[in-house]
Amino acid sequence: xxxxxxxxxxxxxxxxxxxxxxxxxxxxxxxxxxxxxxxxxxxxxxxxxxxxxxxxxxxxxxxxxxxxxxxxxxxxxxxxxxxxxxxxxxxxxxxxxxxxxxxxxxxxxxxxxxxxxxxxxxxxxxxxxxxxxxxxxxxxxxxxxxxxxxxxxxxxxxxxxxxxxxxxxxxxxxxxxxxxxxxxxxxxxxxxxxxxxxxxxxxxxxxxxxxxxxxxxxxxxxxxxxxxxxxxxxxxxxxxxxxxxxxxxxxxxxxxxxxxxxxxxxxxxxxxxxxxxxxxxxxxxxxxxxxxxxxxxxxxxxxxxxxxxxxxxxxxxxxxxxxxxxxxxxxxxxxxxxxxxxxxxxxxxxxxxxxxxxxxxxxxxxxxxxxxxxxxxxx
Amino acid sequence: xxxxxxxxxxxxxxxxxxxxxxxxxxxxxxxxxxxxxxxxxxxxxxxxxxxxxxxxxxxxxxxxxxxxxxxxxxxxxxxxxxxxxxxxxxxxxxxxxxxxxxxxxxxxxxxxxxxxxxxxxxxxxxxxxxxxxxxxxxxxxxxxxxxxxxxxxxxxxxxxxxxxxxxxxxxxxxxxxxxxxxxxxxxxxxxxxxxxxxxxxxxxxxxxxxxxxxxxxxxxxxxxxxxxxxxxxxxxxxxxxxxxxxxxxxxxxxxxxxxxxxxxxxxxxxxxxxxxxxxxxxxxxxxxxxxxxxxxxxxxxxxxxxxxxxxxxxxxxxxxxxxxxxxxxxxxxxxxxxxxxxxxxxxxxxxxxxxxxxxxxxxxxxxxxxxxxxxxxxx
Numbered sequence: 001x002x003x004x005x006x007x008x009x010x011x012x013x014x015x016x017x018x019x020x021x022x023x024x025x026x027x028x029x030x031x032x033x034x035x036x037x038x039x040x041x042x043x044x045x046x047x048x049x050x051x052x053x054x055x056x057x058x059x060x061x062x063x064x065x066x067x068x069x070x071x072x073x074x075x076x077x078x079x080x081x082x083x084x085x086x087x088x089x090x091x092x093x094x095x096x097x098x099x100x101x102x103x104x105x106x107x108x109x110x111x112x113x114x115x116x117x118x119x120x121x122x123x124x125x126x127x128x129x130x131x132x133x134x135x136x137x138x139x140x141x142x143x144x145x146x147x148x149x150x151x152x153x154x155x156x157x158x159x160x161x162x163x164x165x166x167x168x169x170x171x172x173x174x175x176x177x178x179x180x181x182x183x184x185x186x187x188x189x190x191x192x193x194x195x196x197x198x199x200x201x202x203x204x205x206x207x208x209x210x211x212x213x214x215x216x217x218x219x220x221x222x223x224x225x226x227x228x229x230x231x232x233x234x235x236x237x238x239x240x241x242x243x244x245x246x247x248x249x250x251x252x253x254x255x256x257x258x259x260x261x262x263x264x265x266x267x268x269x270x271x272x273x274x275x276x277x278x279x280x281x282x283x284x285x286x287x288x289x290x291x292x293x294x295x296x297x298x299x300x301x302x303x304x305x306x307x308x309x310x311x312x313x314x315x316x317x318x319x320x321x322x323x324x325x326x327x328x329x330x331x332x333x334x335x336x337x338x339x340x341x342x343x344x345x346x347x348x349x350x351x352x353x354x355x356x357x358x359x360x361x362x363x364x365x366x367x368x369x370x371x372x373x374x375x376x377x378x379x
Numbered sequence: 380x381x382x383x384x385x386x387x388x389x390x391x392x393x394x395x396x397x398x399x400x401x402x403x404x405x406x407x408x409x410x411x412x413x414x415x416x417x418x419x420x421x422x423x424x425x426x427x428x429x430x431x432x433x434x435x436x437x438x439x440x441x442x443x444x445x446x447x448x449x450x451x452x453x454x455x456x457x458x459x460x461x462x463x464x465x466x467x468x469x470x471x472x473x474x475x476x477x478x479x480x481x482x483x484x485x486x487x488x489x490x491x492x493x494x495x496x497x498x499x500x501x502x503x504x505x506x507x508x509x510x511x512x513x514x515x516x517x518x519x520x521x522x523x524x525x526x527x528x529x530x531x532x533x534x535x536x537x538x539x540x541x542x543x544x545x546x547x548x549x550x551x552x553x554x555x556x557x558x559x560x561x562x563x564x565x566x567x568x569x570x571x572x573x574x575x576x577x578x579x580x581x582x583x584x585x586x587x588x589x590x591x592x593x594x595x596x597x598x599x600x601x602x603x604x605x606x607x608x609x610x611x612x613x614x615x616x617x618x619x620x621x622x623x624x625x626x627x628x629x630x631x632x633x634x635x636x637x638x639x640x641x642x643x644x645x646x647x648x649x650x651x652x653x654x655x656x657x658x659x660x661x662x663x664x665x666x667x668x669x670x671x672x673x674x675x676x677x678x679x680x681x682x683x684x685x686x687x688x689x690x691x692x693x694x695x696x697x698x699x700x701x702x703x704x705x706x707x708x709x710x711x712x713x714x715x716x717x718x719x720x721x722x723x724x725x726x727x728x729x730x731x732x733x734x735x736x737x738x739x740x741x742x743x744x745x746x747x748x749x750x751x752x753x754x755x756x757x758x
Contacts (some may be wrong), residue, residue: 025506026630026632026633037714085476087392109743125632126632126633184623184625185617186614186617186618186620186621186622186623186638186640187609187612187614187615187617187618189608189623189638189640189641190605190617190640190641190644191609193605193638193640193641193644193645194602194605194606194609194644196634197601197602197605197645197648198577200634201598201601202598203582217581217651218575219581219582222576222580223576223577223602226569226572226573226576227573227606228572229568229758230569230570232568233566235564235565235566238565238566238569239564239566241565242565243565244562244563244565244568244671251405252670253405253406253504253505254664255579255661255665256506258668258669259565259568259572259668261565261568261569261572262568262569262572265569265572265573266572266576269576285634289637289638290630290637292623307423346526347727354676
């Protein structure tokens with residue numbers, strides 16, 4: 001075992017240009033766009049071993065490995081993707097991308113608007129999950145991939161996976177839908193709107209053109225992230241991690257930090273507000289709100305799934321209250337009713353919604369076994 | 380039945396001055412204070428029929444009735460308090476007050492600071508649940524009430540009820556603890572801190588001295604309320620009320636209002652931000668965070684309850700996820716272990732935490748029956 005055993009090692013992102021216009025769901029046309037991409041492993045001659053990783057709200061193309069030895073952290077799903085890992089890069093050619101509208105190198109609010117010569121900012125069009133599937137299909141074309149061995153995603157990534165299976169059934173052999181939901185609940189939408197309002201009403205937001213004012217809506221983005229973070233963690237997990245532990249010996253009787261959980265949340269908020277683009281955050285939350293594949297089928301999810309040909313693996317986590325197991329049950333029930341092949345794993349976990357990024361043993365084993373089955377198909 | 384049957388009718392608040400210094404839990408001494416109070420019904424000769432209503436985060440002294448015939452709304456617990464209602468003003472002398480630190484007439488951040496001649500603002504001392512019990516005891520003294528027939532409260536009001544039973548066992552015959560918890564969970568504290576950070580980082584907050592700057596931290600208070608509101612409602616209830624109903628025929632692809640729930644929440648936030656004082660909101664959330672009566676008893680709630688003599692009635696609501704039934708179970712288990720008299724009612728409800736203000740039949744009937752028992756004792 002070398003030092004890098006299990007890791008894809010050093011990786012380099014590439015920016016891929018797509019020069020054909022893209023008609024978006026909102027009616028606008030994007031004349032061109034770039035996607036920032038990383039790949040791991042090798043595409044086989046039959047081009048049958050390609051796996052697409054779809055990211056969630058704040059994810060990006062940097063799925064695994066490091067960009068430099070000095071990097072403190074590896075990619076966001078490094079525990080899942082690598083040689084010998086559940087998504088085994090000795091077997092699969094894995095593609096991670098930053099979604100259109102993102103803030104990590106793909107075309108988005110931070111990109112140059114050719115019409116104005118300035119950053120798009122708030123003028124970048126609203127992107128939907130359906131739009132992402134179109135862009136990811138062009139990405140597949142770029143690599144000459146006709147069919148994905150698997151499309152895989154957690155949370156908002158799971159929504160892209162479902163949309164892939166619905167919109168391009170002939171191009172998805174396996175759809176792995178983790179910690180997701182067939183559409184947001186009212187409560188989900190409500191939390192998203194509070195986050196958006198925190199950002200939009202930040203005086204430094206400037207109607208989304210904060211870059212022109214050489215500032216960032218840090219306050220709003222920080223509040224959005226703090227609140228979001230609470231919803232990613234289970235009540236039990238948060239309790240076990242921090243309880244009512246105090247920073248000091250006794251109550252401070254002021255609005256500084258009393259409880260350790262306050263320190264943790266504020267730190268998470270501060271960090272996020274410096275590195276993530278507010279317009280992208282807004283756009284991603286709207287993509288979540290709008291996702292509802294059944295809406296085109298008279299609100300009948302079974303009908304939406306009728307034409308998919310992918311085999312599906314659905315995973316949920318017991319303490320996830322953002323997208324609870326019940327939301328995965330809705331997906332599974334509709335798949336079964338539509339007479340599709342579906343396997344379902346409900347993982348007992350302390351980690352809430354964030355569990356899809358963690359390493360609960362049953363989850364890692366389940367992914368390993370399922371991907372191992374796919375590996376045999378592509379061998 | 381007259382038009383006002385069941386209503387206490389027109390009521391008038393009174394401001395009562397307490398001129399003796401009050402030593403607070405945080406070490407400060409308040410030289411004097413006022414409490415804004417309303418009373419309903421008549422104190423009997425034995426002064427044995429007095430009931431104290433403790434309010435929750437945003438409540439006040441105006442519990443029942445109207446101040447003018449033209450008032451659109453009655454007091455916040457008008458469905459519970461009145462002639463023939465569960466807390467029957469034909470039987471009981473009911474006192475509602477605005478807690479110390481409040482913003483509805485009692486001494487608080489909006490009051491004049493005698494030391495500066497200006498409003499206290501952020502200089503008003505931090506008040507705790509224990510402090511409130513002290514002030515409410517002085518209120519009892521003012522009315523010549525040695526023993527409350529009942530102390531009653533929901534949510535933060537239930538915490539005051541518990542603290543009363545613990546700190547002054549000889550003065551409470553019945554403690555009615557509704558939709559409450561023996562202390563906040565980590566998640567509860569986390570949500571409170573996000574709310575506080577939204578307010579404190581609002582540029583119009585001015586370190587709590589916004590009055591001097593002729594402004595209000597509306598943005599922050601609005602976000603705090605919107606988020607809080609989500610946690611007061613059940614996920615199911617919110618779903619049943621709004622679902623994914625759109626304001627218009629189709630998605631707007633902008634950040635205005637798409638979903639009806641967004642409109643509802645923003646309205647709630649806007650309204651609250653105009654009428655509620657931000658410093659009071661901060662103070663109330665801290666009182667919630669700090670409440671933990673077991674902490675003085677080696678974290679042993681049973682020991683905290685050891686010396687109480689009140690008979691207890693504990694009520695919880697099935698879909699309350701802010702203070703779930705499990706939190707009430709903790710109270711009930713400790714009371715039973717401490718060999719206290721306790722009755723417990725768990726109400727099947729759609730209304731989440733807000734259910735304590737609603738009229739689920741089992742809840743209203745349970746309160747009616749329990750208060751009826753007390754009525755026989757005071758007759």
